[in-house]
Amino acid sequence: MTLGTTLFATLASRNFSRLQTEIGTLQARIASEVRDPRPSADPTRAVQLSAAKEMEATLGRYGANASSAADRLAHADVALGEVAARMRELKDVVLQAGNPTLSDEGRAGLRIVAESAREALFALANRKDAMGQGLFAGYAAGPAFVKEGDTVRFAGNDGQPVAQLSETLRVATSLGGAEVFMAVPTEAGPRSVFELADDLVATLSVPLAHSSPQRTAEDTARLSLAAPPAPATVRFTLTGPGGSVEIEQRLPGSALAAINAASPQTGVTATEEPDGTLVLGAVGRITVSDMSRSDDPRDVLATFTSADDKGGWIMPARFDAASLTDAFDAAVSHMAEQRARAGALAASVDTQADAIRTRQTRIATAIGGLEDLDVAEAVTRLQQLLLTQEAAQQTYVKIANRSLFDYLR
Known part of the structure; x- marks a missing residue:
């Protein structure tokens, strides 16, 4: 092939352009201190870098989840702390x-305090996090608790939101509303905090405010059981000179037969008046106590009077001051336990957040090692390229300036 002046100039121009492009690219790499990101430059490094960046993105999501979980559990802890304070106030x-x-005035003032605490408990049970999601509603979109007449019903579900904090670790970000507010372990079985508050308000109101869980008379007494709105079973303890027996009677109906059947154990006999009132007789003291009814009313269950018209209303045994104190003691302990559970979850989230940050630091170091440019090596290479460019340009100038006459001399 004949090498003409035009072809020589074209080839030289291409080489100069390639050198200039490589020099410019290397200068840009030195300025940014980042290696060539193209996979073709180093396929092995490109695969490692892709995997490292994918892990970096995953850890970023775990970190965001940990932050969200910590915030939600912090809201729950504050709410549970306020609930515990309200329960202590009710106690x-x-x-x-x-x-x-x-006095009646003092009792009315206490009733106002109890009603205010009850409303505060309802508001706290429906507390939401920063995103507007109920803290104790599970996965339900609406409020966790709703009022239905005089009762409060759990309207959430048993779902428990969780946060993914690692490839295998999922941590709950809240507690179940039903377990926190509807399952206080009392001697009478699980009760809700709202039921306990309503019981207290009822004891501070007429007629329970003027009732007693136990009534006593000497020798003779009159007992009139209150009629329930629907069939129900009443139970109470009858104590006479001979001992105590639990009486059980289905209402509507008369407890006459049940009382007389137990007479050998109690020493108490009964007769019935036309209006259904039972006249109890014994040689000694007669006591009626521990009364309850299957429909759990917040109302008077019976009237008990002695021969001299002393006595009065009998209320359910659960409204006794000692029973209420025990119930609220259980509620305070229950809330302390629930708050401890929330604290344990928050501690787990904090620990995992620290682990995520440590992993992010390590993966950032690994990515830096794959991406960061060896500046000293790059500068040496740049100097070589500049020297090569200068030599090539000088050579080109010498050759390009020659003509045929120079070769014929």
Whole structure:
């Protein structure tokens, strides 16, 4: 092939352009201190870098989940702390209500405090996090608790939101509303905090405020059981000179037969008047106590009077000051336990967040090692390219300036 002046110039121009492009690219790499990102430059490094960046993105999601979980659990902890404070406030009301010298005005003031605490409990049970999601509603979109007449119903579900904090670790970000508010372990079985609050308000209101869980008379007494709105079973303890027996009677109906059947154990006999009132007789003291009814009313269950018209209303045994105190003690302990559970979850999230940050630091170091440019090596290579460019340009100038006459001399 004949090498003409035109072809020589074209080839030289291409080489100069390639050199200039490589020099410019290397200068840009030195300025940014980043290696060539193209997979063709180093396929093995490109695969490692892709995997590292994918892990970096995954850890970023785990970190965001940890932050969200920590915020949600912090809201739950604050709410549970306020719930515990309200339960202690209600317990204090129970203790004050047990004062035998308490006036009707004082009782009315305590009732206002109890009603306010009950409303605060309802609001706290429906507390939401920063995203507007109920803290105790599970996966339900609406409120966790709703009012239906005089009762409060759990309207959430048993789902428990969780946060993915690693490839294998999922941590709950809240507690179940039903377990927190509807399952206080009392001697009478699981009760809701709202039921306990309603019981306390009822004891501070007429007629329960003027009732007693136990009535006593000497030799003779009159017992009239309150009629329930629907069939129900009443139970109470009858104590006479001979001992105590639990009486059970289905209402509507008369407890006459049940009382007389137990007469050998109690020493108490009964007769019935036309209006259904039972006249109890014994040689000694007669006591009726521990009364309850299957429909759990917040109302008077019976009237008990002695021969000299002393006595009065009998209320369910669960409204006794000692029973209420025990119930609210259980509620305070229950809330402390629930708050401890939330704290344990928050501690787990914090620990995992620290682990995520450590992993992010390590993966960032690995990515830096794959991406960062060896500046000293790059500068040496740049100097070589500049020297090569300068030599090539000088050579080109010498050759390009020659003509045929120079070769014929």
